[in-house]
Every structure is written in C-alpha cells, then in structure tokens.
Amino acid sequence: MIHVNDGAGFGRQGRAMFSSGSIPQQARSTPDSRSLFDRFAATIFQDALTDVVRARFRALARNFDVSAGNAALSSVEHDRICYLASGATKLVAQASNGREQVIAFHFAGELISIPARSAHDYALCALKDCELVVFSADEFLALANREPGLAGPVLERALAALARCREQSIALGRKTAQERVASFLVTIAGRIGRAEAGGCVIDLPMSRRDIGDSLGLTIETVSRQFGELRDRGLLETSGRSIVRLPDPAGLDALAGHLTHAA
Amino acid sequence: MIHVNDGAGFGRQGRAMFSSGSIPQQARSTPDSRSLFDRFAATIFQDALTDVVRARFRALARNFDVSAGNAALSSVEHDRICYLASGATKLVAQASNGREQVIAFHFAGELISIPARSAHDYALCALKDCELVVFSADEFLALANREPGLAGPVLERALAALARCREQSIALGRKTAQERVASFLVTIAGRIGRAEAGGCVIDLPMSRRDIGDSLGLTIETVSRQFGELRDRGLLETSGRSIVRLPDPAGLDALAGHLTHAA
DNA sequence: CGCCCTTTTGACGGTCATCAAAGGGCGTGG
DNA sequence: CCACGCCCTTTGATGACCGTCAAAAGGGCG
Structure with missing residues (x-):
C-alpha cells in the first residue's frame, strides 16, 4: 500500500534506521x-x-x-x-x-x-x-x-x-535555512526517491510542518526555500507531496557538504 | 592526571558515550x-x-x-x-x-x-x-x-x-540560546560535575568556542548567556574553566525541559 | 612580570520567526 | 462526477534574536 523504500534512489546512503522505542498506548x-x-x-x-x-x-x-x-x-x-x-x-x-x-x-x-x-x-x-x-x-x-x-x-x-543523527546535528547547528532544506531533499531522495529520466522523484509522506520541525525551521521558511529552489530550477512540485529533483547534484552543491576536493 | 568522571555529579544521567571512530593520523x-x-x-x-x-x-x-x-x-x-x-x-x-x-x-x-x-x-x-x-x-x-x-x-x-545525540538535536533545533546554555551546563554537570555544599562544581575541559560550536552558537553569545546566568545567581566562574552551579534545579528550569507535571 | 590568547562587553545588521491573509489541493458530500 | 469547504501551503510585512565586527579586559603561560 505504501510505496516507500521501493525506489533505487540516487544517493545510496541510507540503510536501516534506528531511532528509539516505547510502549504503544492508543494503538x-x-x-x-x-x-x-x-x-x-x-x-x-x-x-x-x-x-x-x-x-x-x-x-x-x-x-x-x-x-x-x-x-x-x-x-x-x-x-x-x-x-x-x-x-x-x-x-x-x-x-x-x-x-x-x-x-x-x-x-x-x-x-x-x-x-x-x-x-x-x-x-x-x-x-x-x-x-x-x-x-x-x-x-x-x-x-x-x-x-x-x-x-x-x-x-x-x-x-x-547515530551517524544520521549526527549529520542532522550539523544541519541544525551550523547550516542556513537553504542548506537545511537542500540537505533534507538530498537525504530523503537517497532513502525513498525513485530515479527517473533526468532526475529523481520523491513522494513525501510528511507535511511541510514535519519538514520544518525536523530542520528547526518554521513552515513558512520551508515553503519560501522550496519557492527559491523552484525558481532556480532545482525543484518541481506536483500537488502537496510529489517532488521532482531535476538536478540532484546541483542541489547537493547547496547542501553545505564538504567538497571532496579538500 | 585528568580528573574527569571522578565526581558523583548531581544529574546522574550519563553512562558511557558512543560517538564515532576513525584512523589516527597525526597521533x-x-x-x-x-x-x-x-x-x-x-x-x-x-x-x-x-x-x-x-x-x-x-x-x-x-x-x-x-x-x-x-x-x-x-x-x-x-x-x-x-x-x-x-x-x-x-x-x-x-x-x-x-x-x-x-x-x-x-x-x-x-x-x-x-x-x-x-x-x-x-x-x-x-x-x-x-x-x-x-x-x-x-x-x-x-x-x-x-x-x-x-x-x-x-x-x-x-x-x-544515540539518545544523547537526539537530546542535542532538540536543543539545536528548537531551543533559545539561554536554554541551550542551561541545558549544556546541566548535562555536563551530570557527567563530570562534583557535588559540593549547596551546588555543583565543574572543571570544564573545553573552551567557550567548543561550547558554542556544540550548541550552534557563537562564542560571544555563549559568553553573554554566561553573564546573564551569573547575574541571576545561577552561575559562578573562577578562572576560565571552573564553573559553580549554586542552584542546579533553577538552571534546569531554564533548560526548556518538559515539566514532569504534564 | 609581561605578553598573548581567551573571554567579555558593546554596537549594528542579517536571517529567520512571527503575525497575517490569500491561494490551492484534496477529501467529502451532494 | 462535480462542487463545496476545510486545511495545508504559499506569499507578504514586520520585528526579534543572535551573528558579525570591533575593542577592551582578564587569565595563564613562559
């Protein structure tokens, strides 16, 4: 029913995630x-x-x-x-x-x-x-x-x-709003994105609020950064949840990652 | 030689830490x-x-x-x-x-x-x-x-x-400068603080810059927050590295933690 | 004791949060 | 199948918090 983890992605970085565990109450x-x-x-x-x-x-x-x-x-x-x-x-x-x-x-x-x-x-x-x-x-x-x-x-x-949480800490502690959004998109694309002709398509299961709450930003700032990336031709949206990344490498260049030249 | 982990602390929350590992180069x-x-x-x-x-x-x-x-x-x-x-x-x-x-x-x-x-x-x-x-x-x-x-x-x-890194994510993503500094002091006190008459003494091995870099703040902001806490009577410093917390509970109240009443 | 570096303190500006409102998607009901 | 309506999202204006730049004060080492 849910089509996550079914795509080849392009980032090829995520394996299984480990988060935290507790007792169900309302389930x-x-x-x-x-x-x-x-x-x-x-x-x-x-x-x-x-x-x-x-x-x-x-x-x-x-x-x-x-x-x-x-x-x-x-x-x-x-x-x-x-x-x-x-x-x-x-x-x-x-x-x-x-x-x-x-x-x-x-x-x-x-x-x-x-x-x-x-x-x-x-x-x-x-x-x-x-x-x-x-x-x-x-x-x-x-x-x-x-x-x-x-x-x-x-x-x-x-x-x-743990490694993923640390990457998140870098974003939260030291990155601008634009870098955080770019990082998020690149990372999530690597986990649930499907490679397509000239880009990568993501069906986001989370709302803008969830994205903002994960990046330490407000919903408005996330939306504005989406708009900016759209203007730059790095992002196309279709409905609320479908996102296409025409140029993942270009997006990655905005993510504040270390250039591997160093 | 280094007197870390020798104090009882007051927070009693830290056990061994797990961070990340790599190959020594200049050692x-x-x-x-x-x-x-x-x-x-x-x-x-x-x-x-x-x-x-x-x-x-x-x-x-x-x-x-x-x-x-x-x-x-x-x-x-x-x-x-x-x-x-x-x-x-x-x-x-x-x-x-x-x-x-x-x-x-x-x-x-x-x-x-x-x-x-x-x-x-x-x-x-x-x-x-x-x-x-x-x-x-x-x-x-x-x-x-x-x-x-x-x-x-x-x-x-x-x-x-992992749990500690997540706590850090909360601070980096959603807390004010004052809450971050208060969280830091409470957490570090729990790890290396020594309980003393009416408070807790910490010998900080890290610089203000390290503290700032861990909290996503600048050195100046950390210093200003230290000053503010000093004015409130929640913090006393002696030299660069000795910090005394006269009222750990009062500090914890500023840390943005969830009140356990909820 | 003196120098150097860390820390503190101050003034200013930028980034992003906040407040506000309009636009659009998506589910529901007709 | 279409239309209504709610809520999510987008866009705009303003302001606060903290970063940046600058300089003085204090600590610690030689």
Whole structure:
C-alpha cells in the first residue's frame, strides 16, 4: 500500500534506521500476525534464527497496526525497540512551550529505538498506515546479546542511526535555512526517491510542518526555500507531496557538504 | 592526571558515550600498553572475556597517546570504534566554509564511534592529554558479534549515545540560546560535575568556542548567556574553566525541559 | 612580570520567526 | 462526477534574536 523504500534512489546512503522505542498506548494490539513477525526476522536477522531463538523473540514481540496521523507509541516508561514492517513514521520530541522537534523519519524495513520519557517526551507517529513489531528494549537486547550473531545487525543499525543523527546535528547547528532544506531533499531522495529520466522523484509522506520541525525551521521558511529552489530550477512540485529533483547534484552543491576536493 | 568522571555529579544521567571512530593520523602509535587494553576490557566487557577472545581483541587494538589540543583521528577512510581510557575529547564535524559543529564530548571510560569521511568530515580531538584504544569498526563489530554476550554492552552504549545525540538535536533545533546554555551546563554537570555544599562544581575541559560550536552558537553569545546566568545567581566562574552551579534545579528550569507535571 | 590568547562587553545588521491573509489541493458530500 | 469547504501551503510585512565586527579586559603561560 505504501510505496516507500521501493525506489533505487540516487544517493545510496541510507540503510536501516534506528531511532528509539516505547510502549504503544492508543494503538490497538493485534493478537498475532505470523507474516509480520516473519518480515521482521527476515529483514533484521536474515532468517538465520534457530527455532528456539525465534520462538523467544516472538514471545517478546507485540504487533500493532497504526493508521496515518496517529501516535504509535508515546511518552513511554521504558525504552522500546520497534520494527517498522510497512508505512512511514516520525519520531517527535517535545520540549517546553509545545515546541516539537522531529528527530527522525523512518520507512519500511527499519528498526527504531524509542527512548523513555525523561527530560523530553518522545512519540512515534504514523505518517502513513503502519505495521509495527514492538519490543521492550531491555528484553530485546538481553535476548540478542545471549546468542552469537544476533546483536551485530542491530548494532550496525544503531550506529547507522547515530551517524544520521549526527549529520542532522550539523544541519541544525551550523547550516542556513537553504542548506537545511537542500540537505533534507538530498537525504530523503537517497532513502525513498525513485530515479527517473533526468532526475529523481520523491513522494513525501510528511507535511511541510514535519519538514520544518525536523530542520528547526518554521513552515513558512520551508515553503519560501522550496519557492527559491523552484525558481532556480532545482525543484518541481506536483500537488502537496510529489517532488521532482531535476538536478540532484546541483542541489547537493547547496547542501553545505564538504567538497571532496579538500 | 585528568580528573574527569571522578565526581558523583548531581544529574546522574550519563553512562558511557558512543560517538564515532576513525584512523589516527597525526597521533604517534605506542607499540603496546598492557594496562591500557586491560582498562578497556575491564570497563567495556567487565573482564568477562575468555583468553582466546581477549587475544583476538588485542590483536585488533591499537593504542595511542594524544596530547591536549591535537587531533587523535581525522578524516578517516573507514569507521572506527575507540575507547577513551583517560582524558577528554570532542568529536568535531566540518561543513563547508570552515564551519565546525562539535557533535559530542567524551570523558574517560567512554566508547566512541567515529564515522568515515562522507558528506561531512569528522575529527576526534583531545581536549586533555588522552589515552586511546582504537579499533576498526568492522573488525570490532565482527568479533563482538561472533561471541555471545559481547555485543550487548557495546549496543547499550551505542543506544545511549544515540539518545544523547537526539537530546542535542532538540536543543539545536528548537531551543533559545539561554536554554541551550542551561541545558549544556546541566548535562555536563551530570557527567563530570562534583557535588559540593549547596551546588555543583565543574572543571570544564573545553573552551567557550567548543561550547558554542556544540550548541550552534557563537562564542560571544555563549559568553553573554554566561553573564546573564551569573547575574541571576545561577552561575559562578573562577578562572576560565571552573564553573559553580549554586542552584542546579533553577538552571534546569531554564533548560526548556518538559515539566514532569504534564 | 609581561605578553598573548581567551573571554567579555558593546554596537549594528542579517536571517529567520512571527503575525497575517490569500491561494490551492484534496477529501467529502451532494 | 462535480462542487463545496476545510486545511495545508504559499506569499507578504514586520520585528526579534543572535551573528558579525570591533575593542577592551582578564587569565595563564613562559
């Protein structure tokens, strides 16, 4: 139903994402869903689980269907780890005064780490209809740690998520509005863009507000930067969610990345 | 020599940090240092390595002494994992135009992940004289993944680093200069502060510029905010590096954290 | 003790947030 | 299938916060 992660993209940089995990509250639990768990085991562990270990993981897993726009997990007491089988989500942090920061976006096949509520409050929200497999982080990690060969794939994804969060920190700390928007477009194109004749097409599952909240900008500034990029011939939009990048390299040049000449 | 991580602090929130890893260039390699590796094995694996596995890790490890102000690892080709036995470091990312973003600070006993050069360039720099144990991330992870019980502690630290990076994203994306500085002080106090009569004392190993570069602010703005906090009686400084927080709770109230009443 | 570099303090300007309103997409209902 | 209407998005005007430029003060090392 959701066509994310189905494109070749052009940036070729993203692997599975790791964000943060917590306990579902307003989502309805589905008793079991063989194929959902299977997809988790196949994607994360390459189907290399023994029957015994597989059964142990299944005992820890809880499946959830969350429809677009709803919170899947919010303000949880303990850390969660969550496999996103289908759909797209955002991890949102709340600070005082109702300010929100989108920490990360996730797409089908990714593993997400959701931190327990502490200084800030985290919520995982569905951007599209989602199927989730949710674990307690403690239980998941204890089990993965006990058997050889299981923690590696998870660790790899956690480090990839860390690397991505750091890239985000650079954008938030040191980049102009235009560079942030360009970075966002290039990055997201690498994750869910489809290469097409002379460019790349993205079907954005998130709103302008989500984009702004992820870049530390307002919705108006994002819109203005889109307009600017449009004027420069680097961006074409069709409806609210379809974006075409005629010249990804030109866009990348505006993203504030280090020139590889240095 | 460096007295980090020796205080009880008051925030009690930090565990080992995970940042990023890469190959030393300007650091001089020391052939071997039994006690250095021992401290690594003791801290990260609680000395639970078998002799065989221990020997394998030692074969992968390279020890480095780096003096304050020098780069330990910079612009590396492959991801690194690095144990900081003593001292203090910063992980710096470079964007275009010479802009720098300090991604994280690290203190003795922490594990650091250093990403290979890509869209941005990363460097691990010593704030104080440091002793490091450096691994290739690929080799380290492959080895840790092969044996049961080894990847867990590493994964735990990676997730803690991810959580901290996310907290940083909130500050960078949505907080005012004052909130960022207050957050910084509260967080750093929790990591290296010493509780004293009516407050908390921190010996900052980093300069104002480092602080600014980590908060997405200029050195002048940091200094101004320090002045403001001083005027409010929330901060006392003694020399360049000694900071006293007479009222950590009052400072935390300015940090933009979510009130736990909600 | 003296120099150099970090930090502090001040004045000004730019970028982006805020406030406001018009335009367009997309779902709903007729 | 078309039309209505809500809400998301776009566009505009104004202003605040923080960056930039500049210079003085203070700390720490030789």
